[in-house]
Every structure is written in structure tokens, then in C-alpha cells.
Amino acid sequence: MSSISSKEIQIERAKTTKIDQVDFNNIDFGRIFTDHMFVCDFKDGKWQTPKIMPYQPMTIDPSARVFHYGQAVFEGMKAYKDEAGKVWLFRPEENHARINKSAARLAIPEFPKDYFFNGLHTLLNLDKDWVKPGMGNSLYIRPFVIATEPAISASPASEYRFMIICSPAKAYYSGKVRVLFAEKFSRSADGGVGFAKAAGNYAAQFHPTNLAKEQGYQQVVWTDANTHEYLEEAGTMNVFFRVNDTLITAPTNDRILDGITRKSIIQLAKDNHIDVEVRRVSVKEIKDAARNGSLKEIFGAGTAAVISPISAFEHAEEVFELPNIEDSFASIFKEKLLNIQHNLSEDLHNWRQEVK
Amino acid sequence: MSSISSKEIQIERAKTTKIDQVDFNNIDFGRIFTDHMFVCDFKDGKWQTPKIMPYQPMTIDPSARVFHYGQAVFEGMKAYKDEAGKVWLFRPEENHARINKSAARLAIPEFPKDYFFNGLHTLLNLDKDWVKPGMGNSLYIRPFVIATEPAISASPASEYRFMIICSPAKAYYSGKVRVLFAEKFSRSADGGVGFAKAAGNYAAQFHPTNLAKEQGYQQVVWTDANTHEYLEEAGTMNVFFRVNDTLITAPTNDRILDGITRKSIIQLAKDNHIDVEVRRVSVKEIKDAARNGSLKEIFGAGTAAVISPISAFEHAEEVFELPNIEDSFASIFKEKLLNIQHNLSEDLHNWRQEVK
Ligand SMILES: Cc1ncc(COP(=O)(O)O)c(C=O)c1O
Ligand SMILES: Cc1ncc(COP(=O)(O)O)c(C=O)c1O
Numbered sequence: 001m002s003s004i005s006s007k008e009i010q011i012e013r014a015k016t017t018k019i020d021q022v023d024f025n026n027i028d029f030g031r032i033f034t035d036h037m038f039v040c041d042f043k044d045g046k047w048q049t050p051k052i053m054p055y056q057p058m059t060i061d062p063s064a065r066v067f068h069y070g071q072a073v074f075e076g077m078k079a080y081k082d083e084a085g086k087v088w089l090f091r092p093e094e095n096h097a098r099i100n101k102s103a104a105r106l107a108i109p110e111f112p113k114d115y116f117f118n119g120l121h122t123l124l125n126l127d128k129d130w131v132k133p134g135m136g137n138s139l140y141i142r143p144f145v146i147a148t149e150p151a152i153s154a155s156p157a158s159e160y161r162f163m164i165i166c167s168p169a170k171a172y173y174s175g176k177v178r179v180l181f182a183e184k185f186s187r188s189a190d191g192g193v194g195f196a197k198a199a200g201n202y203a204a205q206f207h208p209t210n211l212a213k214e215q216g217y218q219q220v221v222w223t224d225a226n227t228h229e230y231l232e233e234a235g236t237m238n239v240f241f242r243v244n245d246t247l248i249t250a251p252t253n254d255r256i257l258d259g260i261t262r263k264s265i266i267q268l269a270k271d272n273h274i275d276v277e278v279r280r281v282s283v284k285e286i287k288d289a290a291r292n293g294s295l296k297e298i299f300g301a302g303t304a305a306v307i308s309p310i311s312a313f314e315h316a317e318e319v320f321e322l323p324n325i326e327d328s329f330a331s332i333f334k335e336k337l338l339n340i341q342h343n344l345s346e347d348l349h350n351w352r353q354e355v356k
Numbered sequence: 357m358s359s360i361s362s363k364e365i366q367i368e369r370a371k372t373t374k375i376d377q378v379d380f381n382n383i384d385f386g387r388i389f390t391d392h393m394f395v396c397d398f399k400d401g402k403w404q405t406p407k408i409m410p411y412q413p414m415t416i417d418p419s420a421r422v423f424h425y426g427q428a429v430f431e432g433m434k435a436y437k438d439e440a441g442k443v444w445l446f447r448p449e450e451n452h453a454r455i456n457k458s459a460a461r462l463a464i465p466e467f468p469k470d471y472f473f474n475g476l477h478t479l480l481n482l483d484k485d486w487v488k489p490g491m492g493n494s495l496y497i498r499p500f501v502i503a504t505e506p507a508i509s510a511s512p513a514s515e516y517r518f519m520i521i522c523s524p525a526k527a528y529y530s531g532k533v534r535v536l537f538a539e540k541f542s543r544s545a546d547g548g549v550g551f552a553k554a555a556g557n558y559a560a561q562f563h564p565t566n567l568a569k570e571q572g573y574q575q576v577v578w579t580d581a582n583t584h585e586y587l588e589e590a591g592t593m594n595v596f597f598r599v600n601d602t603l604i605t606a607p608t609n610d611r612i613l614d615g616i617t618r619k620s621i622i623q624l625a626k627d628n629h630i631d632v633e634v635r636r637v638s639v640k641e642i643k644d645a646a647r648n649g650s651l652k653e654i655f656g657a658g659t660a661a662v663i664s665p666i667s668a669f670e671h672a673e674e675v676f677e678l679p680n681i682e683d684s685f686a687s688i689f690k691e692k693l694l695n696i697q698h699n700l701s702e703d704l705h706n707w708r709q710e711v712k
Contacts, residue, residue: 030419030508037418059413062393062521063386067502070426070555071562107562142508146423147559152386152498152523154592156562165418167508182547189545189581191538193560199426200556203503204549206427206463206512225545226582236510 005114009038009122014054017129024132027170029304030140034127038119038164041148042109047162050119052126055165061150065157071147072199073102076236076303078138078169079124079355081131082343087124087355090341092117094260099143102196107156108145115162116143123164124355130168135338140169140304169304176311177300179234180217181283182208183316186225187232187255194255205235217314219300223283224255231281237300237308238262242329243289244296246275261301265333267349272336274329283315290320298322299330307334361470365394365478370410373485380488383526385660386496390483394475394520397504398465403518406475408482411521417506421513427503428555429458432592432659434494434525435480435711437487438699443480443711446697448473450616455499458552463512464501471518472499479520480711486524491694496525496660525660532667533656535590536573537639538564539672542581543588543611550611561591573670575656579639580611587637593656593664594618598685599645600652602631617657621689623705628692630685639671646676654678655686663690 014035022032033055040050066072075095080088096117100110120141124131131139143164147157185208187201188194194201205220212220221239224230232250233239238259241248247269252258269276289295290313300308309330312321339345343352370391378388389411396406422428431451436444452473456466476497480487487495499520503513541564543557544550550557561576568576577595580586588606589595594615597604603625608614625632645651646669656664665686668677695701699708 031506033419055418057415057417059415061413062411062519063389063498063523066423066555067428068430068498068500068555069558069562070428071559072423072426074424105563106559107566142419142424144424150387152521154558154561156566163418165508167419184547186545186547189542189548191540191542191581191584192545193556198556198560199422199424200549200554200559202425202510203427203462203556204554205510206425207461210463210512225547228547 005118008049009118010049010051011122011126012051012053013126019129022168024137024168024170027168029169030167032167034130034139034166034168036123036126038123040111040115040119040162042160042162043158047109047112047115050115052119052123060148063150063152065147065149065151068152069147069154070198070200071106071108071157072145073099073106073108074142074144074197074199075099077141077143078303078341079131079141080138080341080343081133083133085133086343087128087131088341088343089120089353089355091260091264091351092120092353095143098197098258099145102198103145105193105196106198108147108160111145111162119164121355123166127166128355130166132168135342136170138169140167142167177219177308178217178312179219179221179298179310180212180215181221181231181313181315182223183228185220186228187222189225190255192255195252195257197257202235209235215314221313229282229284231283231286232256234300236304237302240265240299240301240329241281241286241295242297244294246277247329248277248279248281250281251278259302261303261306261337264337264351265301268333268336271348287315287318287320290322296323296325297328297330306337361474364405365474366405366407367478367482368407368409369482375485378524380524380526383524385525386523388523390486390495390522390524392479392482394479396467396471396475396518398516398518399514403465403468403471406471408475408479416504419506419508421503421505421507424508425503425510426554426556427462427464427513428501429455429462429464430498430500430553430555431455433497433499434659434697435487435497436494436697436699437489439489441489442699443484443487444697444699445476445709445711447616447620447707448476448709451499454553454614455501458554459501461549461552462554464503464516467501467518475520477711479522483522484711486522488524491698492526494525496523498523533575533664534573534668535575535577535666536568536571537577537587537669537671538579539584541576542584543578545581546611548611551608551613553613558591565591571670577669585638585640587639587642588612590656592660593658596621596655596657596685597637597642597651598653600650602633603685604633604635604637606637607634615658617659617662617693620693620707621657624689624692627704643671643674643676646678652679652681653684653686662693
């Protein structure tokens with residue numbers, strides 16, 4: 001792979017900053033973007049010189065393949081500011097590895113590691129005032145790649161654009177999340193692209209999720225497409241079940257995203273001597289556990305929401321309300337994760353990376 | 357639904373035409389576009405005044421949801437010119453109905469019928485010189501909708517753009533098509549979006565198709581994701597099998613696109629007293645039929661390639677070469693379809709629509 005140092009990134013600074021117009025206490029997720037963006041085009045068989053420029057709309061042909069064939073992958077990560085004003089990333093190597101895994105499945109060229117990290121650090125340095133200190137505040141970072149080649153034959157593009165855009169995210173308490181276990185719709189197939197952060201996986205969930213919302217549920221927990229008997233993951237979160245004092249989560253496979261929050265929780269559980277089982281979880285056992293009182297918690301885990309406790313689920317027209325628990329695993333893991341992310345606790349596994 | 361007459365479309369004509377620069381005998385599919393395009397934006401809960409303007413790149417925010425979540429659907433249709441210079445569409449009502457079915461599955465607002473047809477006819481009238489007469493020549497028409505709202509939360513957009521772009525297509529003989537029956541990868545899940553012309557369905561096929569190409573096969577014939585025992589469809593074509601004198605094709609379901617060419621062939625088979633069975637087709641029976649000589653033909657059917665005879669298939673590392681047949685069903689149906697499309701034969705089922 002080609003190599004590039006931060007110096008070789010072409011930088012055009014924004015003439016003014018938009019930061020003063022932002023009310024950081026009232027932020028709607030994903031609608032406000034920082035002053036700069038990172039852009040790198042692929043053409044003639046290679047990634048061209050990367051650029052950082054003022055955040056702005058771009059010009060693209062209506063025939064660009066991304067519009068027609070969904071050839072696009074993305075990542076989601078966060079930067080955190082500690083009390084001393086240092087900016088930290090959480091396991092960013094994982095995001096780089098994953099975007100390339102996603103890219104390979106969608107026949108998109110991989111993005112070189114040095115381009116990724118030099119771009120990311122240079123961009124975050126320019127926009128570091130946008131990372132607000134304080135527990136739960138963060139800057140959400142969205143690297144993505146789209147097929148830009150102007151041609152509508154159904155085949156992989158020869159031109160792509162890799163970008164990083166950033167959006168400030170507020171510490172939020174999203175309230176009680178009620179979920180529906182999927183019985184008819186499904187998110188992904190064996191041998192499909194469910195394990196990838198492929199753009200098309202998300203739009204496919206919007207309609208079933210809208211139907212769930214009409215019934216009073218915020219999210220769908222997807223089940224396997226073949227039998228709908230096994231629980232897989234939610235729209236943008238992996239899912240954990242606590243039965244008595246054991247934590248259970250589905251194994252990853254080609255239908256399920258290998259979440260970084262998920263694998264961090266599994267590690268933290270081990271570190272803290274909490275029993276954790278990575279195995280198939282059936283709808284039936286979770287319903288039985290809910291009935292006999294051994295189901296203590298369900299929570300979702302993902303970068304955007306960190307940990308999202310689930311208060312109720314419905315399956316086959318039966319509603320199960322979960323108990324309100326003190327010292328829940330959800331709150332324990334959330335605190336542990338946030339403390340590591342915000343440089344407030346020891347980082348046993350070298351998960352933090354300082355932005356320099 | 358709102359109503360609009362052709363008069364209300366805002367038209368900005370191209371100052372010059374690009375048509376003289378085009379070598380119509382050497383056209384690479386989907387890379388050249390006509391002088392105009394149709395554009396209609398959805399915002400504030402409704403479709404705005406449609407426009408026709410010179411074909412041109414557009415300006416779009418990097419956070420537009422289409423780039424991140426693949427919220428996009430499309431159609432593919434063709435216009436044909438007869439000897440008298442009249443321009444014809446083939447079953448366009450089906451394309452309109454299908455884009456709305458696709459849109460509903462992706463939580464995209466439906467596009468009103470009168471907007472669709474007024475836009476299409478007005479656009480084709482402006483660009484009618486781009487439709488070349490002669491058997492097999494056509495203008496490929498690509499209506500599509502993309503989520504344009506600049507927001508990266510994983511939920512349906514509130515702003516969309518519907519467009520129609522057109523690209524001249526040459527009569528082509530694509531040569532022998534060799535296919536691989538899928539054994540590991542799959543195209544879509546039960547309860548998924550396979551039946552929709554959703555952008556993401558196509559990118560998901562690129563990598564497995566690349567692997568097939570490396571083995572000398574141009575296309576993959578997808579099998580059901582659960583068992584890989586039943587044959588479903590190819591990347592952009594439905595598939596027909598001829599065993600002795602019976603034509604067999606898989607039934608449509610939520611994994612398979614309900615192709616207009618497919619349903620036209622089924623009707624033409626009935627009209628011509630050819631036995632046609634719409635039922636599940638197993639890999640095993642097709643291999644058995646190939647072995648005992650009763651498998652006479654396999655062909656793909658879709659708007660772009662019309663009918664594409666398949667000369668060989670591979671499954672489980674076994675290659676089956678198909679015989680060269682005179683008076684093949686493929687050639688019979690191709691001729692019948694093209695004759696109807698080009699206004700050279702009677703149109704029993706009112707499939708043609710004149711562009712006025
Ligand atoms: C489908 C899906 N599952 C799970 C996750 C959680 O992954 P991570 O913890 O890496 O953010 C995400 C995304 O963030 C996702 O999109
Ligand atoms: C997946 C798929 N199957 C089949 C077809 C054939 O459909 P039609 O005959 O309507 O063009 C298409 C598209 O054109 C397609 O994209």
C-alpha cells in the first residue's frame with residue numbers, strides 16, 4: 001500500500017468557524033458538522049492525494065454508481081476530550097480494519113492505514129475545539145466511501161471517494177427503549193452482507209422499524225432470517241441478555257456486525273469476573289427466562305448510544321416488561337466504558353489512542 | 357396524490373446538443389447520457405414542482421442519507437423507435453408500480469403516477485433524437501430516487517430527489533454467458549428487500565460476481581439463502597429453464613425481483629401454447645436434466661439484455677455445457693418481444709405505450 005505522511009495532505013483551512021453558532025447543549029444527532037472534512041479520491045487504480053477542506057456540499061454526477069447500486073460503506077467512531085484538554089480515540093484500529101473488511105465485501109478498494117490515521121488525526125487537530133469535555137460528550141466521526149464513477153452498468157466502480165466528516169454528539173439519555181423481536185422481516189441473509197457496514201443494510205431496516213414504531217417500539221431486534229428463532233442484533237447495536245448473573249450475546253457470523261462496543265464489553269466482563277457466554281440465544285429461552293424471573297436485563301451496545309438499556313420486548317403479540325434493576329450490568333459497563341474513553345480510568349488493554 | 361400536468365413542469369432547455377459527439381455504433385452501456393434530465397425534489401412532506409434541465413452534475417451534502425444508509429431505489433426501462441419515427445415504451449405502468457413498491461419497502465415516499473408519466477413523456481420528447489431506430493437499438497431510461505436529507509442518524513430521510521436520466525443503448529450480442537450457481541454467497545433473505553430494486557441489493561453482488569469472473573463465469577445464478585438448493589435469479593435477470601419442451605421459472609417471492617420481461621415471457625409462452633411451469637426449481641433437478649439430456653436451454657430475461665442465452669453452468673465444481681439448439685425458446689421469445697417493442701407486430705396485451 002502507498003504511504004503518505006501528514007505533511008502531504010493538502011489542507012485548505014476554513015476562513016471562519018461555525019462553532020459559535022452551535023448550541024452544544026441542544027444537539028440533534030448527526031445534523032451539525034464541524035468546520036472541515038477529509039476527502040480522498042480513488043482513480044486510475046490508486047488513492048490520490050488526500051485533502052482537508054472546509055465542510056461543504058460536493059458535486060457529483062447523477063449517474064454515480066452509489067446512487068444506483070448502493071456501493072458504499074461507512075464507519076462510526078467517537079473522539080473524547082479529557083479534563084486536561086487531550087483528545088482521545090477508542091480502538092480506532094478496529095474501525096480501520098472493519099471499513100476495509102466491509103469494503104472488500106462490496107468490491108471497494110481498501111483504504112491504506114496511514115492515509116486513514118494521518119487524515120483522521122490531522123482533521124481532529126484542526127477541529128479539536130468541537131470536541132467538548134464532560135462525561136458523555138463526544139465528537140462523532142463518520143468515515144465513509146462511496147462509488148463516484150459516472151456509469152450505470154451494474155458492476156463495481158473504478159472511481160471512489162473516501163471522506164471523513166464529524167458531528168458533535170451530546171451526552172444523552174435516550175429514555176426507555178422498547179423493542180420488538182422480528183418475526184417476519186429480516187436484516188440479512190447467510191452469505192450476504194450483514195456483517196459489513198454496507199449502506200444498504202440500514203435503509204432495509206427503516207420500513208420494519210417504522211412499523212415497530214407505530215406499535216410503540218423504538219427498535220427491532222433482528223432474528224435469523226431462516227427460522228426467526230434466534231436473536232441476532234438491533235439496527236445499530238449488538239444485544240446482550242443477562243439471565244441471573246450471566247451475560248449472553250450472540251456470536252458474530254456473516255449476518256451480524258462485529259461491534260467494537262460488544263467486544264469491549266465481553267473483555268470487561270472477563271476482567272471483572274462476570275460470566276459471559278457467546279452463543280446462540282433463542283427467542284424461546286429469553287421468553288422463558290422473562291416468565292420465570294431469571295431475565296434481569298437486556299441492553300444494546302454500540303458506539304452511538306454506548307449502552308442502551310431495554311425496558312420491554314414484544315414477541316408473538318406477547319409483551320414482556322423487564323424489571324428496574326439497581327447496579328445493572330448496563331450501568332456498570334457504561335460507566336467503565338465511558339471512564340476509559342474519557343481517560344478517567346486505567347486503560348488495561350491499550351484501547352485509547354491520543355490524537356496528536 | 358397531487359396532480360400535475362405536463363405544462364407545469366419547469367423546462368430549461370440545453371443550449372447545445374451533445375448528440376453529434378456520440379458514435380451510436382460504439383456505445384458502452386450506461387456511460388453516455390442524453391441532453392436533459394428530469395428532477396423532482398421531495399420536501400416539507402410533498403413532491404415539489406418537477407423540472408427538466410440540461411443533464412449535469414448535482415450538488416449534494418456529504419451527509420446526505422443516501423451515501424450512508426443506501427436509501428435509494430431505481431427502475432430500468434427502454435424506449436424504442438419504429439420505422440415511422442414513433443417512440444414507444446414497453447409496459448411502463450409496471451415500472452411505475454414497481455418503483456413505488458420498492459420505495460415503500462425502503463420507507464421512501466411514493467412518486468405520483470401523473471408526475472412520473474408527464475415527466476417521462478416530456479423528457480423523451482425533448483430527447484427523442486437520441487432514440488435510434490433499428491432492431492435492438494433503444495434508449496435506456498433510469499428513473500431513481502435518492503435520500504438527500506443532510507443528516508446521518510440511521511432513520512428515514514425527510515428529503516428526497518426523484519430523477520430520470522437516459523442513456524442510449526446499442527443492440528448487442530453479449531456472447532456466450534457462462535454462469536455459476538451460488539453455493540455460499542446469497543443475494544437476499546426471506547423478509548428482506550430482494551424483491552425491491554433497492555440500490556444496496558446490487559453492490560452486495562459485486563464481490564461474489566468478481567469471484568465468479570475469476571473462474572470464467574460472467575454471472576452468478578443465486579440460490580435460496582437457507583439451503584442453496586433452489587435456483588432464484590441472476591444479478592439483473594430472471595432465469596428460465598427449458599426441460600424438454602417445458603419452460604420452468606421460479607415463482608416470485610420477497611427475495612426475487614418481479615421482472616417485467618419474465619412476466620411478459622410467461623404470457624407469450626401461454627399465447628404460443630408452450631408449457632410453462634412457475635414453481636421452485638432445484639439445483640438437483642437441473643443437474644439431473646443436464647446429465648440425461650433433457651435440459652435444452654437456460655436463459656436470463658431482463659430489460660437491459662432482453663434475453664441472454666446461457667451456454668454453461670457450474671455447481672459443486674462440476675461444469676455442464678448446454679447444447680447449441682436451433683429454434684431455441686430464447687431466440688423465439690427474443691424475436692417476439694423485440695417485435696412488439698419496436699411496433700413490428702400486433703400488441704395483443706396492450707403492452708406498448710406511445711410517447712407523445
Ligand atoms: C448493525 C450494527 N450493529 C452493531 C453496531 C455496534 O458496533 P460498534 O460497537 O462498533 O459501534 C453497529 C454500529 O455502530 C451497527 O451498525
Ligand atoms: C435483480 C433483477 N432481476 C430481474 C430483473 C429483470 O427485470 P425486468 O425484466 O423488469 O427488467 C432485474 C432488472 O432489470 C433485476 O435487477
